[in-house]
Amino acid sequence: MNTKLSSKRFSGGYESVNTNSSKVFILFRRKKSTEIQINDGVTPITVTWENIEVKTRKKGKALLNRVSGIAKPGEMVALMGASGAGKTTLLNVLMDRNMKGLEKKGTVKVNGKAIGEKISLISGFAQQQEIFIPTLTVKEYLMIQRPAALTTTPRASVNTEEQVTDIKCTRLQAKLRMKANKATRIERVEEIMDMLGLQKCRNSKIGNPGLVKGISGGEARRLTFACELLSNPSLLFADEPTSGLDSFMAATVVQIMRDLANSGRTLIAIIHQPTADLYFQFDKIIFLSLGRTAFIGTPEESIQFFSDCGHPIPKNFNPPEWIQEKLSVQPTDEMESYQRIKDIIQVFETTKFSKTSTIELQMIPSTKLPPFSENPGxxxxxxxxxxxxxxxxxxxxxxxxxxxxxxxxxxxxxxxxxxxxxxxxxxxxxxxxxxxxxxxxxxxxxxxxxxxxxxxxxxxxxxxxxxxxxxxxxxxxxxxxxxxxxxxxxxxxxxxxxxxxxxxxxxxxxxxxxxxxxxxxxxxxxxxxxxxxxxxxxxxxxxxxxxxxxxxxxxxxxxxxxxxxxxxxxxxxxxxxxxxxxxxxxxxxxxxxxxxxxxxxxxxxxxxxxxxxxxxxxxxxxxxxxxxxxxxxxxxxxxxxxxxxxxx
Structure with missing residues (x-):
């Protein structure tokens, strides 16, 4: 029997209601700030992907099948799903990397333009695996990491599609940026360390877990974000930024992401088993299963959708865990699992959530891109x-x-x-x-x-x-x-x-x-x-x-x-x-x-x-x-x- 969930939002949480004589739990969370203020140097970016299909070249195994979606400025988008659902493959498609041995169809556009691998020049990528030089301190690493990015000198913008392939900062511009005095570079690094709470470990060696004593796992994860923010990107990707962290540090990292999104940036992250509180911090959730889109919408809408599909969230149960369980193939009952997932995907494709996403993809105008970063020489x-x-x-x-x-x-x-x-x-x-x-x-x-x-x-x-x-x-x-x-x-x-x-x-x-x-x-x-x-x-x-x-x-x-x-x-x-x-x-x-x-x-x-x-x-x-x-x-x-x- 389908169970519908209606909820009304209020400061401090979501109030439960009785539907069909079923009592749905009360989920409290911190109030999410939805006010977006575009910071200086941040160009609003909308990323769209339409009918993405990916399969292996040798065996022809399908990894993604007709996946579409959109991420807008100020949005914090979570890619979720069970292992093998296609999250990492989709993220790699969006960034146009790690596609060796794969065939891809479909289009990925940034502000209405297909720019391919040049997306790395206007975006940042916080990887799950922290890879640093262990003998350097946090401040030393940030000062050296992006030598051309530690200035505030503006660069030329891209206004036409023809300029996408031709735009390059001149060597003179790069040299002028690099002549910015040391105080300016230090100021930029200090600002980022303040923003991400790295001041206490600024003079600590980064270290290498198990080999060289250094900063904590949470500090290392924040340092990963700090490195990407040096170039002030308008688009930021993250691969499981909360994995391996305790609940407090995970909440800290998500709050940092929330603040970045509120500054007008577009964030797309793979999230694995978040707590209920962190789940509702995201603006949009994209659930994948068996390489297909099973849901796109807000966290609140996901609860409503799966309730409509006949899978209401049990009392006192973590919503994302329950949803991922329903989108996973159970080894002990594979046939029933495949049928359940297939039914959920079919329902999604006929709902307003899928239709709304399709309409949004068709209405995205072609706007200017942020300036491409240039190597200093x-x-x-x-x-x-x-x-x-x-x-x-x-x-x-x-x-x-x-x-x-x-x-x-x-x-x-x-x-x-x-x-x-x-x-x-x-x-x-x-x-x-x-x-x-x-x-x-x-x-x-x-x-x-x-x-x-x-x-x-x-x-x-x-x-x-x-x-x-x-x-x-x-x-x-x-x-x-x-x-x-x-x-x-x-x-x-x-x-x-x-x-x-x-x-x-x-x-x-x-x-x-x-x-x-x-x-x-x-x-x-x-x-x-x-x-x-x-x-x-x-x-x-x-x-x-x-x-x-x-x-x-x-x-x-x-x-x-x-x-x-x-x-x-x-x-x-x-x-x-x-x-x-x-x-x-x-x-x-x-x-x-x-x-x-x-x-x-x-x-x-x-x-x-x-x-x-x-x-x-x-x-x-x-x-x-x-x-x-x-x-x-x-x-x-x-x-x-x-x-x-x-x-x-």
């Missing part, structure tokens, strides 16, 4: 990111300390093992072994170490790129520069420690040349490891490829066999090995400038001929190593760029 971005990366490296002393200790220990070990080698055949052989050992140590620890540093940063890079914060090349260059001292200084220390202990050629020119070779070898290993880390999704896969690659390069060094005696189809591969260039460079540097009457040219040439080395090849070795470094750094950037773009 390569050098400004790189400078900001380099500062962020450098702080992270400096505040991670364990990495620097362990690498330095490792190289000091290995330098002492190599020096002790090959202590003061004489100029005889045994001494020459041991010296060459020591030189090769230096190349190997500079390679393996560095190559595998850089891979472990990269994996945890890739989600942050992808998010910031797709949010329009930074270019990939700006991040890549800044990160490479921040790692430069970490993967350069330690190798030079190891060579210097072992150099005089072994008894190598003791002139300052030869010492500097050896250090140069060591630096280039370590950078070759760094760039190759970085390339593999950018190419493969996980560290384990990258290491699996790195082991045979580094082993092959080691075999081509010349120590294990004269490369001229290798088969012709293998000989050319030696010119791709930094082991070959590095080992030859150190051997040539050691034996071509020996100032000892016992050491004849014949003796020197005989030593070099064992490895197919030439006395005048030092500079060619330096060029070869430099070319390898350049090649792998460029290849690493290309691999990272392709990987990040494909992730959209």
């Amino acid at each position: 390569f050098f400004v971005e790189t400078g900001a990111l380099l500062k962020r990366a450098s702080i992270d490296v400096v505040r991670s002393p364990a990495q620097m300390r362990m690498k330095l200790i490792q190289k000091i220990v290995m330098g002492l070990f190599i020096g002790s093992l090959y202590w003061q080698q004489p100029l005889d055949w045994r001494g020459v052989r041991n010296t060459n072994s020591a030189l090769y050992f230096l190349i190997a140590e500079l390679t393996f620890s560095t190559m595998f170490g850089i891979m472990t540093f990269m994996e945890h940063e890739l989600p942050l890079i992808a998010r910031e790129y797709h949010d329009g914060l930074f270019y990939v090349i700006s991040y890549y260059v800044s990160r490479c520069l921040s790692y430069l001292p970490l993967f350069t200084f330690d190798g030079a220390v190891m060579v210097l420690i072992s150099y005089w202990m072994i008894g190598l050629n003791n002139t300052w020119q030869q010492v500097l040349k050896s250090i140069l070779i060591a630096v280039l070898v370590e950078q070759s290993a760094t760039s190759c490891g970085l390339f593999l880390a950018c190419l493969f999704e996980t560290t384990s896969v990258a290491i699996a490829f790195a082991v045979p690659i580094s082993g092959l390069f080691a075999l081509l060094s010349g120590l294990y066999g004269n490369t001229n005696n290798f088969p012709v189809y293998i000989q050319w591969m030696q010119w791709t090995s930094w082991f070959r260039y590095g080992f030859e460079g150190l051997v040539v540097n050691q034996w071509t400038k020996i100032d000892n009457p016992k050491f004849s040219n014949f003796f020197r040439n005989f030593i070099l001929d064992q490895f197919s080395f030439k006395a005048d090849n030092y500079h060619l070795d330096v060029i070869g190593l430099g070319s390898i470094v350049l090649f792998f750094y460029v290849a690493g950037y290309v691999a990272l760029l392709v990987r990040i773009r494909m992730s959209r």
Whole structure:
């Protein structure tokens, strides 16, 4: 039997009434402010989506089926439904991201215009997973996060559809914005921290749960919103902003969203199991089930609708939980569940709620868009990111300390093992072994170490790129520069420690040349490891490829066999090995400038001929190593760029 619910609104809650002799519960809540005031810099945005259909390319499985809806300025819209209902897919369609392997039909428009992936330039996205640099403080992170957004200089607006694809802030405008004094930037950050209640933790490190002590989960969630508000977006998306928070912190986050909506912004959020109080804070609820729209309307209307469908809310039961239960497939009774959901969807499509939504979609005029945000330029971005990366490296002393200790220990070990080698055949052989050992140590620890540093940063890079914060090349260059001292200084220390202990050629020119070779070898290993880390999704896969690659390069060094005696189809591969260039460079540097009457040219040439080395090849070795470094750094950037773009 259908049960109708009528309710009248009053200050402080909703009053229950008797309908068909059924007593419906009394639900009290805080009074929701409906007064909207458009703030400066906020352009009203209406987002519409019509007949959205999404299916997988391989299996053709339908994820969304003829889904339509609208979100207006000042509205806080909740996407709700059981797991697998299509909430995340719909949110991704609206933001035009994470659509890899999916086929999409239908239209998404912003103020009556289809702008595709450029929607990220006028919107913010508060993701469920907080991804930050854990060693930075809250204020430091906000100051660096959007270097071009921390000014109040207005930008050009978009008034015609043709301008949508052509509009770009000029580089001069970007540079002028970046010249805003430091006080202006600090004022903007202070304003946002005040707004979101982050002043108490402003100087606290963000941290990483379970690894680095930092701010609380609620503060981290508010920091996520703060990062998005730096650019003052008129449209804000959020993915389960209340999940994982206690009731108080969840209410705080929703109140922040409510205040943002009251300022004229449009908010669209996925909400999972809200309390009754939070449920009624939203202006519009969109329930999805089995990839279709089951309801669109206000929270109050949802209670009426499901009561009309024969599913009245029981006394003292949380309305959203009850509704989601009725829209879920029960494993113990799938047939009945599917039929119930199908009936609810059919009823919705014939009600005023569906018809009202259709009429609204047809009546949305084409109005101006807010200005698209613009990157401030390569050098400004790189400078900001380099500062962020450098702080992270400096505040991670364990990495620097362990690498330095490792190289000091290995330098002492190599020096002790090959202590003061004489100029005889045994001494020459041991010296060459020591030189090769230096190349190997500079390679393996560095190559595998850089891979472990990269994996945890890739989600942050992808998010910031797709949010329009930074270019990939700006991040890549800044990160490479921040790692430069970490993967350069330690190798030079190891060579210097072992150099005089072994008894190598003791002139300052030869010492500097050896250090140069060591630096280039370590950078070759760094760039190759970085390339593999950018190419493969996980560290384990990258290491699996790195082991045979580094082993092959080691075999081509010349120590294990004269490369001229290798088969012709293998000989050319030696010119791709930094082991070959590095080992030859150190051997040539050691034996071509020996100032000892016992050491004849014949003796020197005989030593070099064992490895197919030439006395005048030092500079060619330096060029070869430099070319390898350049090649792998460029290849690493290309691999990272392709990987990040494909992730959209």
